[in-house]
Amino acid sequence: MPTLLEVTTHLFLQVAVILIAYRVFVLIFRRLGQAQVVAMMVAGFALGPSVLGWVAPSVQEWIFPTELVVEGIAVTHPNLTAIYVIGQLGLVLYMFMVGASFKLDILRSHSRQATATSAAGVVVPLVLGGVTGWLLVDAGGFFTAKVESWQGGLFLAAAVAITAFPMLAWIIYDAGLLNTRLGTMSLSCAAVDDACAWVLLATVMATTQDSMSGALIAVGGGAIYFLFMVSVARRLLARFHTWTTSQTRQEESSSIPISYLSIVLIVVVLASWFTDLVGIYSVFGAFIVGAVMPRGELLDRILERFEPVVAYLLLPAFFIYSGLNTELSLIFQPVVLVAGAAVLAVAFAGKFGAVYLAARWQGMSRREAGSMGALANARGLMELILLNIGLSADLITSQLYTVLVLMTIITTFVAGPLQRLFERSAWRNGFVFGPSGEAPKPDPDIAEQAAPRQQAPAR
Structure with missing residues (x-):
């Protein structure tokens, strides 16, 4: 040793x-x-x-x-x-940052327009992924013995339906689409997709406990935690909203008061500890803390402090751990190869096709709907988080883990280039995605609402 x-x-x-x-x-x-x-x-x-x-x-x-x-x-x-x-610490802080950057302004302001598209982008992948997961459980070798057919269906449904909201916000902001119908509807759909996927994952985690009491603790503990955070903790944390730069200048340093930063860190790690303890995983706890934090200058300063450490030191360790659990040789097994092709087809076609058709029904052009379908396949880090939860909880095997990691890399890799391909096609045909016919340009106000910030960690 x-x-x-x-x-x-x-x-x-x-x-x-x-x-x-x-x-x-x-x-x-x-x-x-x-x-x-x-x-x-x-x-x-x-x-x-x-x-x-x-x-x-x-x-x-x-x-x-x-x-x-x-x-x-x-x-x-x-x-x-x-x-x-190290990777888990980075993951917890990252999910706090995601929650702190996750605002419902866009979803509320475009709820009617995005309802049908969001529903299609969730329901169709959920159904296709659920059926595929059910079949993989029956086939054997992809889920562990503790997983029932319906639980495997829910897990794969969540894996197929998820869209990385933070990464999507980065892509849309970078492309100058935040002030367009395409950008706002894509972000709205991603918000709904992620919420549904995490609810499904929490359900699977709770119901695969070794005993009924464990499942009850997970469900009850998660519900109590959520209610406490949105009612009691939200009011207590709201006191941070009064913090201003002038208060900081009265301190010895022009940076964030250490007491404030320490309190936020304590809340994040305690929330992560509690949600891990009850069996619904630490990322849920950290995300909720970020979501209930009051928006303002203090939160912006905290995120600025966290971003370099999380993005360039802690979070890469999470990806390395994921890579160490991925064995490409497994994909060449005939059964795994067939399953991988099926999962990739379901994941990409289900998302792209459903979102494309729903967007067309909402009055979008073929190129605008195609761009939206392409962006919906950006799964990124959120998918890897889900997969590592499944692996660490002994829900999936190395075979399925490898299949889903490859699906994640492929679909995320093609999302950006495919969207730009539709956009270039639109420009060649005299069509632009701007709201009034002008070239799409980033709106700083919308960017502040929808995207974490341009220096945010990788999405």
């Missing part, structure tokens, strides 16, 4: 390798017009057994060991545990 010093020393090397790989892939994928999250996903995949392990297996096993034999028994390597913990 390695000593604490040996674990720490090796961890420093691992973090350096992770950050170097991440920056290299960011430079490459930036030239391809891809968001940072795609570079992160591919970097994690490349450092795992599927790429580096295939090219130089001894090097990959030395840098990122996963198991350690102690007295003839294989146990998890301490460094893998350390990477997991």
